[in-house]
Amino acid sequence: MTEAECVECGGTVALHDDLEIGEIVDCETCGAELEVVDVSPPVLDRAPELEEDWGE
Amino acid sequence: MTEAECVECGGTVALHDDLEIGEIVDCETCGAELEVVDVSPPVLDRAPELEEDWGE
Amino acid sequence: MTGFGSAPLADGSGEVPPVVVKLGGARAVDPAGAVGDVAHLVANGRSVVVVHGGSTAVDDLLDRLGIESEYVETPSGVTGRFTDAETMEAFTMAMAGQVNTDLVTAMKNAGVDAVGLSGVDGGLLTGPRKSAVRVVEDGKKKIKRGDHSGTPKRVNDGLLDTLLADGYTPVVSPPMFGMESESEGTPVNTDADRAAAAVAGGLGAELVILTDVAGVYADPDDPDTLIESVATEAAYDALTDAAEGFMTRKVMAATEALESGAAAVTVADANVRDPILAALDEAG
């Protein structure tokens, strides 16, 4: 179990061990969706809002 | 050795044994170029004039 | 068939709108009837634009090239193909190369002076490229980057008008032009139904979406629930809620077409006699 800082509220976000880049975690303090942009050490960024929409 | 009739002059054209469809043979009587359109029995037709010209 | 929106000829203006025909790319859809109908319409002076898909041709080419498509699931449970760079290249070859040229050839042989265009040509179908998508993998939500997809936000209807005015019949194919910045774009995958909707909206046209079923069903498993016409907003909302899976896209396309200015939309079976003429009769 590691942790990282929420870029939205500065709170601490608890992270599980097999974290992958691209994974989305929720900040339990402010509710923000955060994207894992690095894993060692873990770095979080605000997850982009994305329309759900498939081509073809 | 087989033979077939020239469609141009009616002369006899001598043919070798391993004849293939599409092969062009010359009539020794009139000089016409003849295409082998069948092999058993051999049938000859006038070979089409074709421009030499490659795409691409 | 299922008709959406008002009858275009009932507005009294006397102006006959162009027809946009969406031809499916599935093997279950035989284009022969549609091609004959387009020839008939064009011979009678009607302006027609054809928009086509070609998912079967794309699948075939990917298969022949040994490219394993990656299918991903969205948070709401929809499964779709992730279009990486290699898949995008095959998509372009199959759609804009093979299917488009084959259809233009069929049209020309039916007496229609067809001109094939992809959505990239003249920026015909332009919108932002979507590179990042939200997916669910092993129960985890993730952002996956490198997708080549997009939704057309602008249609260059001037290019279509120019060709139509000169007697040509544009045959439009995905990909579209996906903008990565203000000035840089790249070909991206886009849904052919939505592309057809965007074109119909841009031209104020009647849209006929040909498919391999008779129309939109309230319950896809019950043939008795075919919806014949959607005229009121309430009926429309009910349908949007009822439509499932494959049909959701047709209803979405119909919605987008009408909202962007299409005169009417009909979803109809391609495999009947005179499929387009029948659909227009019903709509008009």
Add this chain to the structure above:
Amino acid sequence: MTGFGSAPLADGSGEVPPVVVKLGGARAVDPAGAVGDVAHLVANGRSVVVVHGGSTAVDDLLDRLGIESEYVETPSGVTGRFTDAETMEAFTMAMAGQVNTDLVTAMKNAGVDAVGLSGVDGGLLTGPRKSAVRVVEDGKKKIKRGDHSGTPKRVNDGLLDTLLADGYTPVVSPPMFGMESESEGTPVNTDADRAAAAVAGGLGAELVILTDVAGVYADPDDPDTLIESVATEAAYDALTDAAEGFMTRKVMAATEALESGAAAVTVADANVRDPILAALDEAG
């Protein structure tokens, strides 16, 4: 570079002819310089049509698909690829799908409103399909049928004029429309140099054929024999006799362009600074 024909601006009419640029399809030719030059010309109000080949892309796709090209030898000793149905399909996908879309994209990103067309579109490049060819196999002369090739005999320059008048830059790709009867055609392989020549003739344009060498050499093995200009009929005939192999096609294309109405033809190296502008300077 090698210039053919008279300088187009010397006729005193003041009318500036369009420019047709042939871009090679070989990997040795980088299109970046050419794309920049086209953008420059178009920004200055000159009408430009681009015609491209793409043999490398075709070879790559055939290779990836595991299709072994059959090469055949003609009675006069020229070796060429036999384009059977399977090869033709790959040719169309690579040329009209991939290479054309990539080039249109590069043009658009350089600020040129490019529209891609194959020779099938609107019958842009039309001529009889050649299905039967004379070949030599194991020393035997044979007729081989099923080839998909042709030479453009008619150019729909009206389609190009319409697009040019609206500010578009047509980007033209093989295949061409090969007629099998009065009314039925099919996509067939055609030499991109000849296609460019036909387009330049149809438009009365200046043709710039970009390639990976500096021009036409009297002796391809001797760089000192680069021919700078071919102005008289005698010089022309001498060159036609001298040109060998790869260069024969360039000279044939130049001949065909001038005979069908092109204002001037220049064969020039694509891999120099401002390759098209330099060639036009020389020609004009």
